[in-house]
Amino acid sequence: MLTNLTIKNYALIDELHVSFKTGLTIITGETGAGKSILLGGLSLVLGKRADLSSVKDNSKKCVIEATFDIAKYDLKSVFKAEDLDYESQTIIRREILPSGKSRAFINDTPVNLDSLQILGERLLDIHSQHQTLQLTNDNFQFQVIDALAENEMALLNYSSQLRQFKILKIELEALEEKKNTALKELDYNTFLLKELEDAKLVAGELEVLESEYETLNNVEEIKEKLALSHSLLVNEDIGIISSLTELKHQFSKLSGYSNQYHSIFERIQSSLIELDDVFSEVENLQEQLEADPNRLEQVNAKLQIITNLLQKHTVSTVEELLEIKDDLSSKVIETENLDTLISDQVNAIKSLESQLMSKAEVIHKNRTAIIPTLTSQLESILATLGMPNAKFQIQLEPADTFLANGRDELQFLFSANKGGQFNELKKSASGGELSRIMLAIKSILSKYMQLPTIMFDEIDTGVSGEISNKMATIMQQMSKTMQVFTITHLPQIAAKGDTHFKVFKEDVNNITQTQLKQLSPNERIVEIAQMLGGTDTSSSAIAHAKELLN
Structure with missing residues (x-):
């Protein structure tokens, strides 16, 4: 208050x-x-x-x-x-x-x-007079009936499920649209996926293949360079290892004279060990190296496949191609699974629709049961308000779809005169009659809420x-x-x-x-007397005012 x-x-x-x-x-x-x-x-x-x-x-x-x-x-x-x-x-x-x-x-x-x-x-x-127009509004009329029918909890439960129902319907539409789009792209995506799968791509293989290609493509030149390197290392007259071995021999004799000589001796020995290792590596490379035209052709072909795929998908690495392959695979699988998802969604909607129908029926029954009481109370109150012939017909008809407050369409039909035609409130009731009807409704509502x-x-x-x-x-x-x-x-x-x-x-x-x-009480008497007879309050107006107050 x-x-x-x-x-x-x-x-x-x-x-x-x-x-x-x-x-x-x-x-x-x-x-x-x-x-x-x-x-x-x-x-x-x-x-x-x-x-x-x-x-x-x-x-x-x-x-x-x-x-x-x-x-x-x-x-x-x-x-x-x-x-x-x-x-x-x-x-x-x-x-x-x-x-x-x-x-x-x-x-x-x-x-x-x-x-x-x-x-x-x-x-x-x-x-106000403006609010009286609410009487002709469906939402207000439903509020009146539902208040008397004690539908509050039923409507809350119904509204909650209706929101979920609408969400599921929107999701179903999205799935169906997705399926239509996916079906248009399925053939192309399947083709791209097969192309990538047939390429049998491996992460990091591009660099390996490029290195192998360079080796196979230049095998004669590499052999020549390795042979020369082998000669430079072990030639009896000018070989680096032979010369370094002689140098090591000389400094082994000097190392006993000074730490400086001994230090150089150790460095020469380390270098010789490293060169021996290099020599072994060169020999291994010579043994492994051989011309292989078939392998060169295979490597070149695989490189060409990878290059074409990189250009086609506008990426620069095999790893990116593998990501595209995984994405395409997911799209193809998802498209194939969409029918199952859509079927599950349809079943969920049917189940929720059945629950909504049950709840809407409960709301409808509660409304139907209370309408005679509301009609009787309205007509009784209006009779005391100078409308003895006022009659109501409150009609509930099933709606074609789920509405925000149930599955009913409502009409408040009214006739002010005996034998008169029933018509919608806004067409059959005057402003003064609407005011009295609104007062009657508010009076009834105050008993229920x-x-x-x-x-x-x-x-x-x-x-x-x-x-x-x-x-x-x-x-x-x-x-x-x-x-x-x-x-x-x-x-x-x-x-x-x-x-x-x-x-x-x-x-x-x-x-x-x-x-x-x-x-104050006396001021109130004067005010009501003035309302009765104007500013010049007579004794009779005062008496009438007192009578009204008593």
């Missing part, structure tokens, strides 16, 4: 602080006194977009702050979903800065307008005195389980309130300001 409201620097309000109580709160005032300003300020708290033109003094900050007691509203999950700290006394503040920028806070935490609207609609319902604070904005427009008295009684009954505000011009309704506020204008320092004042 709304417990406190502070408005600063908004429209004709300089600064306003007011506290509210439970029960039925009446707000009255002459036309143009500023009741719409009060509603405008509350709308900002509920997340309406701000307008700098509504600021009284645009050199100062505009602030609207509302405190709500939400202990009974079960809103912890909403706070958690919006990542907000839950407080049983929740403060919502809206600021409009001189720059025109707007800021919003919930319990001093900055929030965006979406979060403000999500929470706001759970706290305060401002019922915890409604937010409701503020009726002149719902009694165009209603006679006796009917307004009945409307007031209904609002009184509603206020026993929830906080109800009503802005009214009718004394019969004003007299039913537990608390009475008056909106009025006054001039302060030649500046017109809107004020909101809680009336």
Whole structure:
């Protein structure tokens, strides 16, 4: 419930602080006194977009702050979903800065307008002529029926499975599209894969083949160079090993004279060992080396295959070709497996569809069972509100597909006159009739669910005195389980309130300001008397006012 409201620097309000109580709160005032300003300020708290033109003094900050007691509203999950700290006394503040920028806070935490609207609609319902049009909206009509049918949990379960059902359908479409694309590419991918598989590629083989090709292609020249190298190493007259052996012999004699000679001797010995090893390697190479035209042809052919594949796939290494081969293999296998995946997906969809049908049927049965009760209650309340011949036909028809709230299509058909034709609400009910129907629905809903604070904005427009008295009684009954505000011009309704506020204008320092004042019992008598007979309150008007209040 709304417990406190502070408005600063908004429209004709300089600064306003007011506290509210439970029960039925009446707000009255002459036309143009500023009741719409009060509603405008509350709308900002509920997340309406701000307008700098509504600021009284645009050199100062505009602030609207509302405190709500939400202990009974079960809103912890909403706070958690919006990542907000839950407080049983929740403060919502809206600021409009001189720059025109707007800021919003919930319990001093900055929030965006979406979060403000999500929470706001759970706290305060401002019922205006515009909201009466909700009656003709399918979603609102379903909300009414489902509230009475206690379909909340069934709808939550249904919605969860419907989301999964839609995801599976999207995934199936993607798989089928993928299959169509894959089938177009399958032949080509299979051809490319076979080409790579036939090449029998091995990582690192390109460098090995290139080296082998160079050797086989230049075998005569290599033989010649190796033979010369062999001669240079072991020729008796000029061979390096023979000369180095003689040098070693000479320094072996000198090594005993000085460490310097001994050091050179060791180095010569090391060099000789290394040259002996080189000689052995050269001999091995000579023995292994032989011309092999067939092998040269094989190597050249394999190199040509690899070169062609590198060019075809625009890569530079065999390793990259192997990666392409693996990728093509995966694509081919995946294409071959798509039928299985699609079949599994179709089966999963059929299973979920069956579950959805069951849940939709439960929702439908609950709705069907409660419709007679809703129809009876509506017609009974409307009879007391001056519509004795009002009749409803609420029709549920099976839909062709799964909808967001089940598998039903709904029609609220209405006839205001005896023997009249039933037609859609928006075509058969006047504005005044829609207001009374909405009041009846809100009254019924208040018995089945915890409604937010409701503020009726002149719902009694165009209603006679006796009917307004009945409307007031209904609002009184509603206020026993929830906080109800009503802005009214009718004394019969004003007299039913537990608390009475008056909106009025006054001039302060030649500046017109809107004020909101809680009336004392005597002031309330005068206010209702003026509503009955104008500003010149007679004794009979006073007496009538007292009678209404009693």
